Amino acid sequence: MLATRGRRARSRTRRSSLLLPVLLLPSLLLTQVASAADTYPGFDPQSDEHQTLWLRNGQPLKRLDTTADSMRDGTATDANVSHRADLEIHAALDLPEIRPLLVRYSRKHPDLLMHYVNRSALSLEATYLKAPLKTRADLMISSAMGLQYRLANQGHARALDTPNLLAWPDNSRWRNELYAMSFEPIVMVARRDAMQRLADLDGLRNPRDVLRSHRDLWHLLETRRDVLRGRIITYDPRASGSGFTYAVSDARQSPRYWTLVRAMGQADARLVNTTGAMLEALAEGKVDIAYNLVGPYAVTFARTHPELEVIVPEDYVLIQRRLAFVPRQAPHPEAGEAFLDWWLSSEGQQRVANESELGALHPEVRGEGSAHDLRERLGDALRPIDIGPGLLATLDRLKQASFLSRWTLEFQAPPPVIQEK
Template sequence: MIHRLLCLLLLWLSGASLATADERLHYPAREMDGEAPGRLVIHGALDPTYARPILADFHARYPTIDLTYRNLDTLPLYRRFLEAPGEVDVLMSSAMPWQYRLANDGHAQPLNTPEARAWPAWARWRRELFAVTFEPIVMVVRRELIERFGRPASHADLLALLQRHPEVLRGRVVTYDPNVSGAGYGYAIEESRLSPRYWDLIAAFGATDTALAATTGEMLEGLIDGRFWLGYNLLGSYAREVVERHPGLEMVVPDDYTLVTQRLALIPRQAPHPDEARRFMDFLIGKAGQQVIARETSLGAVHPALTGPGTAWALRSSHGDALRPVTLGPGLLATLDDLKRQALLTRWQREFTRHQASLAPTASQDDATRPADARQ
């Protein structure tokens, strides 16, 4: 049970990845007069599509540093680090609870630089763990649904839509399965704390035979080919780029509340090249690196001085208090508690199957008269 919990929770957000795991990017050092060569090794659970512009800009600024980036899923990344904590200089992961656990357990070294001291308090833990992106959790809707029923702008709108049109929408909605997706499980925990109507929404999903998926990529594929009309709780940074390429889709940032997840970076205490690691972290949380994130990716820049498109400021300006970033603090460790996990998943399954249970035949009925699926 503990091993299964580890495997599931370490999929937190990695389920949205659109890339093959364990890809490697290498930027060899160039010799320059008067500058000593350096080396930097980064392990990240970040698709190379998004990592490449950040790394390329850093290497252009510091060409004498031999830079290696290895893209790993969150489980291999975490395991590999614990097995060999002295092989990597910077660790970046979307698995927020596990990054927090590493820092809390003493695996991160502090970054005492002006950039670190200026970083927003809500986006760091001490000066050891830094949130470097701002990624909303969104809905993606096909135009057919909007034209027929209107645009669901909030969770309340979505609930009303599901309750009013269960037959039309039967099998046309998709969301995460929290039993197999760490992302879906994490979002379920956060939403159950945020909204008193959350369990009504799960019951409505069950009543419309909502499809359950393991990844954002899987949901997007079904939305693109028209199997689904609405996807719920997709990672916005990945969804945005797909929606921009497919005019039949629209991304909806709910205006009542919207979870925001963040990728966390740290310098391991045993980093073999600490000077280069500090230089990269300063770049990553500095204005230059954050401008690359805002300009060349859909990850969302956090730097408080940046106010244009692709920034947390822009998203806050358009959605205000509806944005609810996952809190970077001890509460993250609650998601790793086995008893709490089992309790939440048990209730989730009960609510999702509430409609089927209400239609189940009574024990007095002859077994031969029951629907086939009730006899199985």
């Protein structure tokens, strides 16, 4: 299976290398990167589900959504030129998280016609790479740090130089091309009733003590496998880019991750592709515990679902940062840069902290919703995923194949034979 996929990828690369000289712009690297679809068998590039939002002066415009079909391939046709936005953001960031900030920015610039498109991270990259020279995106935001880094490394990102961007902390950006926009812990979510049950079983007074860390999760799975059978849900790293990134990062934290994977496999954990799906399953009562969720999404969802509790692990917390860049061939690069500049300004960051759960990275922003606050509470437990070429290694075709085959092996390992005394 792996071998045939490898051959297919090779032949495609060769074909595209014939086209390369034709497409080459002197300053733009157009190396065909291995398509995300090759790595993630669960990903279907044809099913381009996306949410879209048009804004002018803070007011959503519904009429323009009719053009969504023609944008499917990411290129504009003559027919809808008149509907071209002044600022088009292509993102892998759910609308509820960012909507208040988009509206605020739109109010600030009343004449600006904004268009926000939300896709899955894999679909976002695939759409962009279909026609990088004719992209409509003025800003690309994605939670898949590796994919973003790979695009920037290939030279798809524009070098930006506004003051706020240049002042941005060095460890939260790569060169002056790729900027971290958020500070999102990867969390666990559990149903309160299930936690209460488990606490009762263990005789714990405080139900929170049941699940505070990765170690606790593993311990629960080992000791209460029958209770939790089919009641655990997490990402399928074989089908989800984010899930894969978290899995790789978890594995890097400790080799005991593999025992956790095995334990989840033995407990018949359910596998899905998005945080949203996990939250819905929790809300519907189909599962009790969800592992590795995007923090902001979970917190937002839990606000309206009091039966859920968001658990930030205490032993270590993976931190994902959404990376943004302005494509080199963006139709309105200044608009994209201005938006990013506002987002990273102290004013924008204050809004981010107050009006979203994305986490403000700005070193001067304090209090709830800021990275500073999270650092104070969790200290050394924070494990931000580095923005660096290590991300490229996680995207290596062979490395992914190795990792996923091991993951599958561990997940499908038979439960040990328990000898009853």
